[in-house]
Amino acid sequence: MPDTAHQEYDLLSVQNEDFDVAYEYAQLRENNSQDGAIVFFSGLVRDFNQGNDVTGLFLEHYPAMTEKALEKIIVQAKERWPINRVRLIHRVGQLYLSDQIVFVGVSSSHREAAFEACHFIMDYLKKQAPFWKKETTKKGDWWVESLEKDQKALDKWQKDE
Amino acid sequence: MINIVFFAQLREQLKCDQLKLDIPTPCKVSDVQQAIVNENPQWAQYLTDRALMCAVNQDMVQSDTMVNAGSEVAFFPPVTGG
Numbered sequence: 001m002p003d004t005a006h007q008e009y010d011l012l013s014v015q016n017e018d019f020d021v022a023y024e025y026a027q028l029r030e031n032n033s034q035d036g037a038i039v040f041f042s043g044l045v046r047d048f049n050q051g052n053d054v055t056g057l058f059l060e061h062y063p064a065m066t067e068k069a070l071e072k073i074i075v076q077a078k079e080r081w082p083i084n085r086v087r088l089i090h091r092v093g094q095l096y097l098s099d100q101i102v103f104v105g106v107s108s109s110h111r112e113a114a115f116e117a118c119h120f121i122m123d124y125l126k127k128q129a130p131f132w133k134k135e136t137t138k139k140g141d142w143w144v145e146s147l148e149k150d151q152k153a154l155d156k157w158q159k160d161e
Numbered sequence: 162m163i164n165i166v167f168f169a170q171l172r173e174q175l176k177c178d179q180l181k182l183d184i185p186t187p188c189k190v191s192d193v194q195q196a197i198v199n200e201n202p203q204w205a206q207y208l209t210d211r212a213l214m215c216a217v218n219q220d221m222v223q224s225d226t227m228v229n230a231g232s233e234v235a236f237f238p239p240v241t242g243g
Contacts, residue, residue, distance in 0.1 A: 043243055059242070060169050062235060065219035090242060102243055122243060128221060130235075131242025132169035143170040146212075146239035 011087040039114040040105035052137040056096040062130035073124040081113040123153040168237035191224040
Protein backbone atom coordinates (compact mmCIF):
# COMPACT_ATOMS: atom_id res chain seq x y z
CA MET A 1 0.00 0.00 0.00
CA PRO A 2 1.52 3.38 -0.92
CA ASP A 3 2.24 5.76 1.94
CA THR A 4 -0.31 8.26 0.66
CA ALA A 5 -3.05 5.85 1.69
CA HIS A 6 -1.81 6.22 5.25
CA GLN A 7 -1.14 9.97 5.13
CA GLU A 8 -4.77 10.61 4.33
CA TYR A 9 -5.59 9.13 7.71
CA ASP A 10 -2.97 11.02 9.73
CA LEU A 11 -4.33 13.74 12.00
CA LEU A 12 -2.81 16.49 14.11
CA SER A 13 -5.33 18.70 15.85
CA VAL A 14 -5.26 21.23 18.69
CA GLN A 15 -8.88 21.97 19.49
CA ASN A 16 -11.44 23.10 22.05
CA GLU A 17 -13.93 20.41 21.04
CA ASP A 18 -14.11 16.93 22.53
CA PHE A 19 -13.14 13.92 20.39
CA ASP A 20 -14.62 10.48 19.80
CA VAL A 21 -12.20 7.63 20.50
CA ALA A 22 -14.29 5.16 18.48
CA TYR A 23 -14.07 7.41 15.42
CA GLU A 24 -10.32 7.90 15.85
CA TYR A 25 -9.78 4.15 16.19
CA ALA A 26 -11.89 3.52 13.08
CA GLN A 27 -9.73 5.99 11.12
CA LEU A 28 -6.61 4.05 12.12
CA ARG A 29 -8.26 0.80 10.95
CA GLU A 30 -10.14 1.82 7.82
CA ASN A 31 -8.78 0.64 4.47
CA ASN A 32 -5.68 -0.67 6.21
CA SER A 33 -4.91 -4.36 5.75
CA GLN A 34 -1.19 -3.72 6.17
CA ASP A 35 -1.27 -2.98 9.88
CA GLY A 36 -1.70 -5.67 12.51
CA ALA A 37 -1.52 -3.38 15.50
CA ILE A 38 -3.18 -0.23 16.80
CA VAL A 39 -2.16 1.29 20.14
CA PHE A 40 -3.84 4.38 21.52
CA PHE A 41 -3.64 6.45 24.69
CA SER A 42 -6.23 8.85 26.02
CA GLY A 43 -5.51 11.26 28.86
CA LEU A 44 -8.30 12.50 31.15
CA VAL A 45 -8.86 15.19 33.79
CA ARG A 46 -8.68 13.48 37.18
CA ASP A 47 -9.91 14.75 40.53
CA PHE A 48 -6.59 14.92 42.37
CA ASN A 49 -3.19 16.40 41.65
CA GLN A 50 -0.33 17.60 43.82
CA GLY A 51 -2.54 17.14 46.88
CA ASN A 52 -5.75 19.09 46.30
CA ASP A 53 -9.29 18.48 45.19
CA VAL A 54 -9.37 19.40 41.53
CA THR A 55 -12.64 20.56 40.00
CA GLY A 56 -11.33 21.24 36.48
CA LEU A 57 -8.48 22.73 34.55
CA PHE A 58 -7.73 25.36 31.96
CA LEU A 59 -5.28 24.46 29.21
CA GLU A 60 -3.29 27.35 27.76
CA HIS A 61 -1.01 26.94 24.74
CA TYR A 62 1.21 28.92 22.37
CA PRO A 63 -0.92 28.81 19.22
CA ALA A 64 1.82 29.72 16.74
CA MET A 65 4.09 26.97 18.06
CA THR A 66 1.92 24.11 19.28
CA GLU A 67 1.28 22.27 16.01
CA LYS A 68 4.87 22.78 14.87
CA ALA A 69 6.19 21.22 18.09
CA LEU A 70 3.78 18.28 17.87
CA GLU A 71 4.61 17.69 14.20
CA LYS A 72 8.30 17.46 15.10
CA ILE A 73 7.57 14.79 17.70
CA ILE A 74 5.53 12.76 15.20
CA VAL A 75 8.34 13.03 12.62
CA GLN A 76 10.84 11.74 15.18
CA ALA A 77 8.58 8.80 16.04
CA LYS A 78 8.15 7.94 12.36
CA GLU A 79 11.91 8.04 11.84
CA ARG A 80 12.48 5.75 14.78
CA TRP A 81 9.77 3.10 14.35
CA PRO A 82 8.04 1.54 11.32
CA ILE A 83 4.66 3.06 12.11
CA ASN A 84 2.12 3.98 9.46
CA ARG A 85 -0.67 6.16 10.84
CA VAL A 86 -0.56 8.66 13.68
CA ARG A 87 -3.57 10.55 15.02
CA LEU A 88 -2.85 13.11 17.71
CA ILE A 89 -5.45 15.40 19.28
CA HIS A 90 -4.81 17.77 22.18
CA ARG A 91 -7.56 19.89 23.65
CA VAL A 92 -7.18 23.43 24.99
CA GLY A 93 -9.43 25.75 26.99
CA GLN A 94 -11.66 24.95 29.96
CA LEU A 95 -12.03 21.27 30.85
CA TYR A 96 -13.83 19.52 33.68
CA LEU A 97 -13.46 16.28 35.65
CA SER A 98 -13.26 13.15 33.48
CA ASP A 99 -13.04 15.22 30.27
CA GLN A 100 -10.70 13.88 27.61
CA ILE A 101 -7.52 15.96 27.22
CA VAL A 102 -5.36 14.12 24.73
CA PHE A 103 -5.48 11.26 22.24
CA VAL A 104 -2.51 9.56 20.61
CA GLY A 105 -3.22 6.65 18.26
CA VAL A 106 -0.61 4.77 16.25
CA SER A 107 -0.90 1.93 13.73
CA SER A 108 1.86 -0.39 12.65
CA SER A 109 2.40 -3.81 11.13
CA HIS A 110 3.71 -5.01 14.51
CA ARG A 111 2.71 -4.30 18.08
CA GLU A 112 6.18 -3.44 19.45
CA ALA A 113 6.53 -0.41 17.18
CA ALA A 114 2.99 0.76 17.91
CA PHE A 115 3.39 0.44 21.71
CA GLU A 116 6.74 2.18 21.80
CA ALA A 117 5.91 4.97 19.35
CA CYS A 118 2.68 5.81 21.22
CA HIS A 119 4.56 5.91 24.53
CA PHE A 120 7.36 8.00 23.01
CA ILE A 121 4.97 10.57 21.54
CA MET A 122 3.23 11.03 24.92
CA ASP A 123 6.50 11.34 26.84
CA TYR A 124 7.85 13.93 24.40
CA LEU A 125 4.58 15.83 24.23
CA LYS A 126 4.67 16.25 28.01
CA LYS A 127 8.09 17.93 27.93
CA GLN A 128 8.34 19.64 24.53
CA ALA A 129 4.92 20.86 23.43
CA PRO A 130 3.89 24.35 24.67
CA PHE A 131 0.85 23.54 26.81
CA TRP A 132 0.27 24.69 30.40
CA LYS A 133 -2.38 23.45 32.81
CA LYS A 134 -3.99 25.70 35.38
CA GLU A 135 -6.03 23.71 37.88
CA THR A 136 -9.19 24.95 39.49
CA THR A 137 -9.56 23.53 43.00
CA LYS A 138 -11.83 24.20 45.95
CA LYS A 139 -8.99 26.20 47.53
CA GLY A 140 -8.21 28.35 44.48
CA ASP A 141 -6.62 28.13 41.05
CA TRP A 142 -2.97 27.40 40.38
CA TRP A 143 -0.56 26.40 37.66
CA VAL A 144 0.49 22.77 37.59
CA GLU A 145 4.21 22.33 38.19
CA SER A 146 6.25 20.21 35.85
CA LEU A 147 7.41 16.93 37.34
CA GLU A 148 10.88 15.46 37.46
CA LYS A 149 9.45 12.06 36.57
CA ASP A 150 8.41 13.45 33.17
CA GLN A 151 12.00 14.48 32.44
CA LYS A 152 13.18 11.02 33.53
CA ALA A 153 10.68 9.46 31.12
CA LEU A 154 12.30 11.47 28.34
CA ASP A 155 15.84 10.61 29.41
CA LYS A 156 14.95 6.92 29.13
CA TRP A 157 14.23 7.30 25.39
CA GLN A 158 17.46 9.21 24.85
CA LYS A 159 19.52 6.48 26.53
CA ASP A 160 17.96 3.92 24.21
CA GLU A 161 19.26 5.76 21.14
CA MET B 162 13.20 44.95 16.55
CA ILE B 163 12.32 41.69 18.29
CA ASN B 164 8.85 40.54 19.34
CA ILE B 165 8.73 39.05 22.83
CA VAL B 166 5.84 36.89 24.08
CA PHE B 167 5.19 35.43 27.54
CA PHE B 168 2.93 32.55 28.53
CA ALA B 169 1.16 30.93 31.48
CA GLN B 170 2.37 31.72 35.00
CA LEU B 171 5.12 33.99 33.71
CA ARG B 172 2.58 36.09 31.77
CA GLU B 173 0.52 36.46 34.95
CA GLN B 174 3.55 37.35 37.08
CA LEU B 175 4.68 40.04 34.63
CA LYS B 176 1.11 41.15 33.86
CA CYS B 177 2.28 41.35 30.25
CA ASP B 178 1.72 39.02 27.30
CA GLN B 179 3.93 40.69 24.70
CA LEU B 180 6.29 43.56 24.03
CA LYS B 181 8.66 44.84 21.38
CA LEU B 182 12.34 45.20 22.10
CA ASP B 183 14.78 47.34 20.17
CA ILE B 184 18.29 45.90 20.65
CA PRO B 185 21.26 45.30 18.33
CA THR B 186 21.00 41.97 16.48
CA PRO B 187 22.12 39.27 16.07
CA CYS B 188 22.36 38.64 19.81
CA LYS B 189 21.94 35.71 22.17
CA VAL B 190 18.68 34.74 23.86
CA SER B 191 20.41 35.53 27.17
CA ASP B 192 21.11 39.08 25.89
CA VAL B 193 17.42 39.47 25.06
CA GLN B 194 16.53 38.30 28.56
CA GLN B 195 18.99 40.78 30.11
CA ALA B 196 17.70 43.66 27.99
CA ILE B 197 14.13 42.98 29.11
CA VAL B 198 15.24 42.99 32.75
CA ASN B 199 17.21 46.23 32.23
CA GLU B 200 14.08 47.92 30.91
CA ASN B 201 11.85 46.32 33.55
CA PRO B 202 13.90 45.74 36.71
CA GLN B 203 10.77 44.74 38.66
CA TRP B 204 10.63 41.57 36.49
CA ALA B 205 14.12 40.38 37.40
CA GLN B 206 13.03 37.72 39.92
CA TYR B 207 10.71 36.10 37.36
CA LEU B 208 12.87 36.35 34.24
CA THR B 209 16.01 34.99 35.87
CA ASP B 210 14.29 31.76 36.93
CA ARG B 211 16.61 29.06 35.60
CA ALA B 212 13.75 26.70 34.88
CA LEU B 213 12.28 29.10 32.27
CA MET B 214 12.07 27.74 28.74
CA CYS B 215 12.58 29.72 25.57
CA ALA B 216 11.55 29.43 21.92
CA VAL B 217 12.83 31.45 18.97
CA ASN B 218 10.50 31.56 15.99
CA GLN B 219 8.46 28.74 17.57
CA ASP B 220 11.38 26.35 18.04
CA MET B 221 12.57 25.41 21.53
CA VAL B 222 16.12 26.73 22.07
CA GLN B 223 18.85 27.17 24.70
CA SER B 224 19.97 30.53 26.11
CA ASP B 225 23.05 30.76 23.86
CA THR B 226 20.99 30.54 20.64
CA MET B 227 21.35 33.57 18.34
CA VAL B 228 18.38 35.81 17.65
CA ASN B 229 17.98 37.86 14.46
CA ALA B 230 15.98 41.04 13.85
CA GLY B 231 12.29 40.38 13.31
CA SER B 232 12.33 37.18 15.36
CA GLU B 233 9.68 36.15 17.84
CA VAL B 234 11.20 35.16 21.17
CA ALA B 235 8.96 33.39 23.68
CA PHE B 236 9.64 32.83 27.38
CA PHE B 237 7.55 30.43 29.45
CA PRO B 238 7.59 28.09 32.45
CA PRO B 239 8.26 24.36 31.96
CA VAL B 240 5.40 22.89 29.93
CA THR B 241 2.72 20.72 31.56
CA GLY B 242 0.48 19.37 28.78
CA GLY B 243 -0.69 15.85 28.07
